[in-house]
Amino acid sequence: MPAAPIVEIDPLHPQPRVVERAVSALSSGGVIAYPTDTFYGIGCDLFDKRAIERIYQLKQLPRTHELAFICQDLAEISRYAIVDNAAYRVLRRKVPGPFTFILPATRLVPELVLRRQKTVGIRIPDSPIALELVRRLGHPLISTSAAKPEGEILIDAHDIKDELGHGLDLILDGGFRPAEPSSVIDLSGPEPVVVRAGKGDVSDLLA
Template sequence: MAAAPILEIDPQHPQPRAVERAVSVLASSGLVAFPTDTYYGLGCDLFDKRAIERIYLLKQMPKEHELSFICADLAEISRYAIVDNTAYRVLRRKAPGPYTFILPATRLVPDLVLRRQKTVGIRIPDSPIALALVKGLAHPIISTSAAAPDGEVLIDPRDIKERLGHGLDLILDGGYQPNEPSTVVDLCGPEPVVVREGKGDVSDLLT
Protein backbone atom coordinates (compact mmCIF):
# COMPACT_ATOMS: atom_id res chain seq x y z
CA MET A 1 0.00 0.00 0.00
CA ALA A 2 1.32 3.44 -0.97
CA ALA A 3 2.08 5.94 1.77
CA ALA A 4 -0.65 8.47 2.50
CA PRO A 5 -0.46 11.86 0.76
CA ILE A 6 0.40 14.96 2.80
CA LEU A 7 -1.99 17.91 2.48
CA GLU A 8 -0.92 21.28 3.88
CA ILE A 9 -3.53 23.03 6.01
CA ASP A 10 -3.60 26.30 7.95
CA PRO A 11 -3.70 25.38 11.68
CA GLN A 12 -5.66 28.51 12.66
CA HIS A 13 -7.88 28.95 9.59
CA PRO A 14 -8.22 25.51 7.99
CA GLN A 15 -9.15 25.74 4.33
CA PRO A 16 -12.66 24.32 3.72
CA ARG A 17 -11.49 22.21 0.77
CA ALA A 18 -8.79 20.54 2.89
CA VAL A 19 -11.31 19.89 5.67
CA GLU A 20 -13.83 18.47 3.18
CA ARG A 21 -11.22 16.12 1.75
CA ALA A 22 -10.27 14.85 5.22
CA VAL A 23 -13.93 14.46 6.25
CA SER A 24 -14.61 12.48 3.08
CA VAL A 25 -11.71 10.14 3.99
CA LEU A 26 -13.08 9.71 7.54
CA ALA A 27 -16.60 9.05 6.21
CA SER A 28 -15.30 6.27 3.98
CA SER A 29 -13.56 4.25 6.75
CA GLY A 30 -10.25 6.05 6.28
CA LEU A 31 -7.55 7.04 8.78
CA VAL A 32 -6.31 10.64 8.94
CA ALA A 33 -3.33 12.12 10.81
CA PHE A 34 -4.06 15.68 11.93
CA PRO A 35 -2.67 18.31 14.31
CA THR A 36 -4.36 18.96 17.66
CA ASP A 37 -3.39 21.33 20.48
CA THR A 38 -1.08 18.62 21.88
CA TYR A 39 0.33 15.82 19.69
CA TYR A 40 -0.58 15.03 16.13
CA GLY A 41 -3.51 12.66 16.31
CA LEU A 42 -4.51 9.61 14.30
CA GLY A 43 -8.23 9.66 13.79
CA CYS A 44 -11.19 7.81 12.39
CA ASP A 45 -14.97 7.77 12.69
CA LEU A 46 -16.03 6.80 16.25
CA PHE A 47 -18.64 4.43 14.83
CA ASP A 48 -16.41 2.66 12.29
CA LYS A 49 -15.26 -0.55 13.96
CA ARG A 50 -13.04 -1.60 11.05
CA ALA A 51 -11.25 1.77 11.01
CA ILE A 52 -10.70 1.62 14.80
CA GLU A 53 -9.19 -1.86 14.40
CA ARG A 54 -6.86 -0.45 11.72
CA ILE A 55 -5.57 2.10 14.28
CA TYR A 56 -4.79 -0.69 16.78
CA LEU A 57 -2.99 -2.61 14.04
CA LEU A 58 -1.04 0.41 12.77
CA LYS A 59 0.25 1.36 16.22
CA GLN A 60 0.59 -2.31 17.23
CA MET A 61 -1.36 -1.61 20.42
CA PRO A 62 -3.07 -4.25 22.55
CA LYS A 63 -6.88 -4.05 22.51
CA GLU A 64 -6.77 -3.11 26.21
CA HIS A 65 -5.14 0.20 25.25
CA GLU A 66 -7.83 2.84 25.73
CA LEU A 67 -8.72 5.26 22.95
CA SER A 68 -10.12 8.74 23.46
CA PHE A 69 -12.35 10.65 21.09
CA ILE A 70 -12.95 14.28 20.17
CA CYS A 71 -16.29 16.03 20.53
CA ALA A 72 -17.15 19.39 18.96
CA ASP A 73 -18.64 21.03 22.05
CA LEU A 74 -20.21 20.49 25.49
CA ALA A 75 -23.59 19.62 23.97
CA GLU A 76 -21.99 16.76 22.04
CA ILE A 77 -20.11 15.56 25.14
CA SER A 78 -23.44 15.28 26.96
CA ARG A 79 -24.70 12.85 24.32
CA TYR A 80 -21.79 10.45 24.87
CA ALA A 81 -21.08 10.97 28.57
CA ILE A 82 -23.01 11.49 31.80
CA VAL A 83 -22.07 14.99 32.97
CA ASP A 84 -23.02 15.98 36.52
CA ASN A 85 -22.83 19.54 37.86
CA THR A 86 -19.26 19.19 39.15
CA ALA A 87 -18.03 17.80 35.83
CA TYR A 88 -19.94 20.45 33.89
CA ARG A 89 -18.26 23.27 35.84
CA VAL A 90 -14.81 21.83 35.07
CA LEU A 91 -15.67 21.36 31.39
CA ARG A 92 -16.95 24.93 31.12
CA ARG A 93 -13.63 26.21 32.51
CA LYS A 94 -11.24 23.91 30.70
CA ALA A 95 -12.72 23.18 27.27
CA PRO A 96 -11.62 23.70 24.62
CA GLY A 97 -8.07 22.96 25.74
CA PRO A 98 -5.28 20.36 26.09
CA TYR A 99 -7.24 18.03 28.37
CA THR A 100 -8.69 14.52 28.19
CA PHE A 101 -11.71 14.10 30.46
CA ILE A 102 -12.71 10.68 31.79
CA LEU A 103 -16.47 10.48 32.23
CA PRO A 104 -19.15 7.78 32.64
CA ALA A 105 -20.30 6.68 29.17
CA THR A 106 -23.83 6.76 27.78
CA ARG A 107 -25.23 3.92 25.68
CA LEU A 108 -24.33 5.75 22.46
CA VAL A 109 -20.63 4.91 22.91
CA PRO A 110 -19.49 1.83 20.92
CA ASP A 111 -18.19 -1.05 23.08
CA LEU A 112 -14.82 -0.93 21.34
CA VAL A 113 -13.94 2.42 22.94
CA LEU A 114 -15.44 1.88 26.40
CA ARG A 115 -12.87 1.98 29.18
CA ARG A 116 -12.99 0.07 32.43
CA GLN A 117 -16.12 0.72 34.51
CA LYS A 118 -17.86 1.87 31.31
CA THR A 119 -16.13 5.22 31.13
CA VAL A 120 -14.85 7.21 28.14
CA GLY A 121 -11.99 9.60 27.47
CA ILE A 122 -13.22 12.72 25.68
CA ARG A 123 -11.39 15.77 24.33
CA ILE A 124 -12.43 19.17 22.99
CA PRO A 125 -9.03 20.34 21.76
CA ASP A 126 -8.25 24.01 21.23
CA SER A 127 -7.52 23.19 17.61
CA PRO A 128 -9.51 24.65 14.69
CA ILE A 129 -8.49 21.73 12.46
CA ALA A 130 -9.58 18.96 14.85
CA LEU A 131 -12.87 20.71 15.63
CA ALA A 132 -13.55 21.34 11.92
CA LEU A 133 -13.13 17.60 11.24
CA VAL A 134 -15.59 16.64 13.98
CA LYS A 135 -18.13 19.23 12.86
CA GLY A 136 -17.74 18.17 9.22
CA LEU A 137 -18.27 14.50 10.05
CA ALA A 138 -21.17 15.46 12.37
CA HIS A 139 -20.13 13.07 15.13
CA PRO A 140 -17.00 12.36 17.20
CA ILE A 141 -13.69 11.08 15.88
CA ILE A 142 -11.23 8.79 17.60
CA SER A 143 -7.97 10.54 18.45
CA THR A 144 -4.81 8.74 19.54
CA SER A 145 -1.28 10.15 19.42
CA ALA A 146 0.67 9.74 16.17
CA ALA A 147 3.24 7.46 17.74
CA ALA A 148 5.26 4.76 16.01
CA PRO A 149 4.96 1.17 17.30
CA ASP A 150 8.22 1.68 19.26
CA GLY A 151 6.50 4.48 21.20
CA GLU A 152 8.25 7.44 19.54
CA VAL A 153 5.78 10.31 19.24
CA LEU A 154 6.03 11.85 15.76
CA ILE A 155 5.78 15.65 15.60
CA ASP A 156 6.64 16.23 11.93
CA PRO A 157 4.18 15.22 9.17
CA ARG A 158 7.08 13.86 7.07
CA ASP A 159 8.07 11.53 9.90
CA ILE A 160 4.44 10.46 10.25
CA LYS A 161 4.41 9.63 6.54
CA GLU A 162 7.69 7.70 6.77
CA ARG A 163 6.76 5.66 9.87
CA LEU A 164 2.97 5.33 9.62
CA GLY A 165 2.04 6.47 6.11
CA HIS A 166 1.55 2.91 4.84
CA GLY A 167 -1.47 2.54 7.14
CA LEU A 168 -2.97 6.02 6.74
CA ASP A 169 -5.15 7.52 4.01
CA LEU A 170 -4.33 11.20 4.50
CA ILE A 171 -1.91 13.35 6.55
CA LEU A 172 -2.89 16.95 7.28
CA ASP A 173 0.25 19.06 7.62
CA GLY A 174 -0.31 21.91 10.07
CA GLY A 175 3.39 22.33 10.87
CA TYR A 176 5.42 21.02 13.80
CA GLN A 177 3.52 20.10 16.95
CA PRO A 178 5.22 20.30 20.36
CA ASN A 179 5.89 16.93 21.94
CA GLU A 180 3.53 17.33 24.88
CA PRO A 181 0.57 15.14 25.91
CA SER A 182 -2.83 16.25 27.15
CA THR A 183 -3.58 16.47 30.85
CA VAL A 184 -5.97 13.66 31.89
CA VAL A 185 -8.68 14.56 34.42
CA ASP A 186 -11.06 11.95 35.87
CA LEU A 187 -14.51 13.51 36.38
CA CYS A 188 -16.32 10.32 37.43
CA GLY A 189 -16.23 11.00 41.18
CA PRO A 190 -17.38 13.80 43.48
CA GLU A 191 -14.11 15.71 42.95
CA PRO A 192 -11.89 16.02 39.83
CA VAL A 193 -8.85 13.71 39.97
CA VAL A 194 -5.77 14.55 37.88
CA VAL A 195 -4.60 11.23 36.41
CA ARG A 196 -1.75 12.64 34.31
CA GLU A 197 -0.31 16.14 34.20
CA GLY A 198 0.49 17.28 30.68
CA LYS A 199 0.14 20.49 28.74
CA GLY A 200 -3.05 21.67 30.47
CA ASP A 201 -2.79 23.66 33.70
CA VAL A 202 -4.52 21.98 36.66
CA SER A 203 -3.43 24.22 39.53
CA ASP A 204 -7.05 25.30 40.07
CA LEU A 205 -8.19 21.66 40.29
CA LEU A 206 -5.66 20.67 42.94
CA THR A 207 -6.80 23.10 45.64
Protein backbone atom coordinates in the same frame (compact mmCIF):
# COMPACT_ATOMS: atom_id res chain seq x y z
CA MET B 1 -0.92 0.15 0.37
CA PRO B 2 1.17 3.17 -0.73
CA ALA B 3 2.07 5.82 1.84
CA ALA B 4 -0.64 8.41 2.47
CA PRO B 5 -0.42 11.78 0.71
CA ILE B 6 0.46 14.87 2.76
CA VAL B 7 -1.81 17.90 2.36
CA GLU B 8 -0.92 21.23 3.94
CA ILE B 9 -3.61 22.84 6.07
CA ASP B 10 -3.73 26.20 7.85
CA PRO B 11 -3.83 25.44 11.61
CA LEU B 12 -5.83 28.58 12.43
CA HIS B 13 -8.05 28.86 9.36
CA PRO B 14 -8.39 25.36 7.87
CA GLN B 15 -9.25 25.52 4.18
CA PRO B 16 -12.75 24.08 3.55
CA ARG B 17 -11.63 22.03 0.53
CA VAL B 18 -8.88 20.36 2.60
CA VAL B 19 -11.32 19.69 5.45
CA GLU B 20 -13.80 18.20 2.95
CA ARG B 21 -11.11 15.92 1.53
CA ALA B 22 -10.29 14.67 5.03
CA VAL B 23 -13.96 14.19 5.96
CA SER B 24 -14.52 12.29 2.71
CA ALA B 25 -11.67 9.93 3.68
CA LEU B 26 -13.10 9.51 7.21
CA SER B 27 -16.62 8.86 5.89
CA SER B 28 -15.24 6.12 3.62
CA GLY B 29 -13.63 4.22 6.49
CA GLY B 30 -10.30 6.01 6.25
CA VAL B 31 -7.69 6.66 8.92
CA ILE B 32 -5.98 10.06 8.91
CA ALA B 33 -3.30 12.01 10.79
CA TYR B 34 -4.22 15.53 11.84
CA PRO B 35 -2.84 18.22 14.18
CA THR B 36 -4.47 18.95 17.53
CA ASP B 37 -3.51 21.41 20.29
CA THR B 38 -1.14 18.76 21.71
CA PHE B 39 0.22 15.96 19.50
CA TYR B 40 -0.68 15.04 15.99
CA GLY B 41 -3.60 12.66 16.27
CA ILE B 42 -4.35 9.46 14.38
CA GLY B 43 -8.09 9.34 13.91
CA CYS B 44 -11.10 7.76 12.29
CA ASP B 45 -14.89 7.88 12.55
CA LEU B 46 -15.97 6.88 16.08
CA PHE B 47 -18.62 4.56 14.60
CA ASP B 48 -16.42 2.75 12.06
CA LYS B 49 -15.34 -0.45 13.78
CA ARG B 50 -13.07 -1.58 10.95
CA ALA B 51 -11.27 1.77 10.90
CA ILE B 52 -10.75 1.59 14.69
CA GLU B 53 -9.30 -1.91 14.24
CA ARG B 54 -6.91 -0.46 11.64
CA ILE B 55 -5.64 2.05 14.22
CA TYR B 56 -4.97 -0.73 16.73
CA GLN B 57 -3.04 -2.65 14.06
CA LEU B 58 -1.12 0.38 12.80
CA LYS B 59 0.10 1.36 16.27
CA GLN B 60 0.43 -2.28 17.41
CA LEU B 61 -1.74 -1.54 20.41
CA PRO B 62 -3.36 -4.17 22.63
CA ARG B 63 -7.15 -4.11 22.56
CA THR B 64 -7.03 -3.09 26.21
CA HIS B 65 -5.44 0.25 25.21
CA GLU B 66 -8.01 2.99 25.63
CA LEU B 67 -8.71 5.40 22.79
CA ALA B 68 -10.04 8.90 23.39
CA PHE B 69 -12.32 10.78 21.05
CA ILE B 70 -12.93 14.38 20.08
CA CYS B 71 -16.25 16.18 20.48
CA GLN B 72 -17.02 19.61 19.04
CA ASP B 73 -18.74 21.14 22.08
CA LEU B 74 -20.27 20.51 25.52
CA ALA B 75 -23.64 19.57 24.01
CA GLU B 76 -21.97 16.77 22.06
CA ILE B 77 -20.07 15.57 25.14
CA SER B 78 -23.40 15.22 26.95
CA ARG B 79 -24.63 12.79 24.28
CA TYR B 80 -21.74 10.42 24.87
CA ALA B 81 -21.00 10.95 28.57
CA ILE B 82 -22.94 11.42 31.78
CA VAL B 83 -22.03 14.92 33.00
CA ASP B 84 -23.11 15.87 36.52
CA ASN B 85 -23.03 19.45 37.82
CA ALA B 86 -19.53 19.19 39.30
CA ALA B 87 -18.11 17.76 36.07
CA TYR B 88 -19.91 20.39 34.03
CA ARG B 89 -18.30 23.19 36.05
CA VAL B 90 -14.83 21.78 35.32
CA LEU B 91 -15.60 21.28 31.63
CA ARG B 92 -16.90 24.81 31.26
CA ARG B 93 -13.63 26.19 32.62
CA LYS B 94 -11.31 23.92 30.66
CA VAL B 95 -12.68 23.57 27.14
CA PRO B 96 -11.57 24.01 24.51
CA GLY B 97 -8.07 23.11 25.67
CA PRO B 98 -5.34 20.47 26.00
CA PHE B 99 -7.27 18.17 28.33
CA THR B 100 -8.65 14.64 28.18
CA PHE B 101 -11.64 14.07 30.47
CA ILE B 102 -12.62 10.64 31.77
CA LEU B 103 -16.39 10.46 32.18
CA PRO B 104 -19.06 7.75 32.60
CA ALA B 105 -20.20 6.64 29.15
CA THR B 106 -23.72 6.69 27.75
CA ARG B 107 -25.09 3.87 25.61
CA LEU B 108 -24.16 5.74 22.43
CA VAL B 109 -20.46 4.94 22.91
CA PRO B 110 -19.30 1.93 20.85
CA GLU B 111 -18.12 -1.04 22.94
CA LEU B 112 -14.72 -0.94 21.22
CA VAL B 113 -13.76 2.38 22.85
CA LEU B 114 -15.30 1.83 26.30
CA ARG B 115 -12.89 1.74 29.21
CA ARG B 116 -13.05 -1.04 31.79
CA GLN B 117 -15.20 0.99 34.17
CA LYS B 118 -17.67 1.92 31.36
CA THR B 119 -16.01 5.32 31.08
CA VAL B 120 -14.72 7.23 28.06
CA GLY B 121 -11.88 9.64 27.38
CA ILE B 122 -13.18 12.79 25.68
CA ARG B 123 -11.43 15.89 24.33
CA ILE B 124 -12.48 19.28 23.00
CA PRO B 125 -9.08 20.50 21.77
CA ASP B 126 -8.25 24.14 21.17
CA SER B 127 -7.60 23.24 17.53
CA PRO B 128 -9.64 24.72 14.66
CA ILE B 129 -8.62 21.79 12.43
CA ALA B 130 -9.75 19.03 14.81
CA LEU B 131 -12.99 20.83 15.69
CA GLU B 132 -13.84 21.53 12.06
CA LEU B 133 -13.25 17.87 11.14
CA VAL B 134 -15.69 16.77 13.87
CA ARG B 135 -18.23 19.41 12.89
CA ARG B 136 -18.17 18.45 9.23
CA LEU B 137 -18.16 14.71 9.95
CA GLY B 138 -21.23 15.14 12.17
CA HIS B 139 -20.04 13.07 15.12
CA PRO B 140 -16.88 12.41 17.15
CA LEU B 141 -13.48 11.44 15.84
CA ILE B 142 -11.20 8.88 17.45
CA SER B 143 -7.96 10.45 18.64
CA THR B 144 -4.76 8.65 19.59
CA SER B 145 -1.27 10.08 19.42
CA ALA B 146 0.78 9.85 16.22
CA ALA B 147 3.59 7.78 17.67
CA LYS B 148 5.84 4.89 16.71
CA PRO B 149 4.72 1.52 18.11
CA GLU B 150 7.50 1.77 20.72
CA GLY B 151 6.06 5.09 21.89
CA GLU B 152 8.19 7.86 20.34
CA ILE B 153 5.93 10.81 19.48
CA LEU B 154 6.10 12.02 15.87
CA ILE B 155 5.99 15.82 15.70
CA ASP B 156 6.19 16.39 11.94
CA ALA B 157 3.94 15.31 9.06
CA HIS B 158 6.86 13.93 7.05
CA ASP B 159 8.01 11.75 9.97
CA ILE B 160 4.44 10.50 10.30
CA LYS B 161 4.45 9.58 6.61
CA ASP B 162 7.76 7.73 6.95
CA GLU B 163 6.71 5.76 10.03
CA LEU B 164 2.94 5.30 9.70
CA GLY B 165 2.04 6.43 6.17
CA HIS B 166 1.54 2.86 4.95
CA GLY B 167 -1.49 2.55 7.23
CA LEU B 168 -3.01 5.99 6.70
CA ASP B 169 -5.23 7.43 3.97
CA LEU B 170 -4.33 11.11 4.44
CA ILE B 171 -1.93 13.25 6.49
CA LEU B 172 -2.90 16.86 7.24
CA ASP B 173 0.26 18.92 7.65
CA GLY B 174 -0.29 21.76 10.11
CA GLY B 175 3.40 22.30 10.90
CA PHE B 176 5.46 21.03 13.82
CA ARG B 177 3.57 19.99 16.96
CA PRO B 178 5.70 19.85 20.12
CA ALA B 179 5.56 16.57 22.03
CA GLU B 180 3.32 17.83 24.84
CA PRO B 181 0.64 15.42 26.05
CA SER B 182 -2.78 16.55 27.23
CA SER B 183 -3.56 16.70 30.92
CA VAL B 184 -5.89 13.84 31.90
CA ILE B 185 -8.65 14.62 34.41
CA ASP B 186 -10.91 11.89 35.79
CA LEU B 187 -14.41 13.31 36.32
CA SER B 188 -16.11 9.95 36.83
CA GLY B 189 -16.01 10.10 40.65
CA PRO B 190 -17.24 12.54 43.30
CA GLU B 191 -14.14 14.77 42.98
CA PRO B 192 -11.94 15.59 39.94
CA VAL B 193 -8.74 13.53 39.94
CA VAL B 194 -5.69 14.62 37.92
CA VAL B 195 -4.42 11.39 36.34
CA ARG B 196 -1.69 13.09 34.29
CA ALA B 197 -0.46 16.68 34.42
CA GLY B 198 0.40 17.62 30.84
CA LYS B 199 0.14 20.73 28.71
CA GLY B 200 -3.08 22.02 30.30
CA ASP B 201 -3.00 23.86 33.64
CA VAL B 202 -4.47 21.66 36.39
CA SER B 203 -3.23 23.63 39.40
CA ASP B 204 -6.79 24.64 40.32
CA LEU B 205 -7.79 20.96 40.59
CA LEU B 206 -4.90 19.80 42.79
CA ALA B 207 -5.71 19.60 46.48
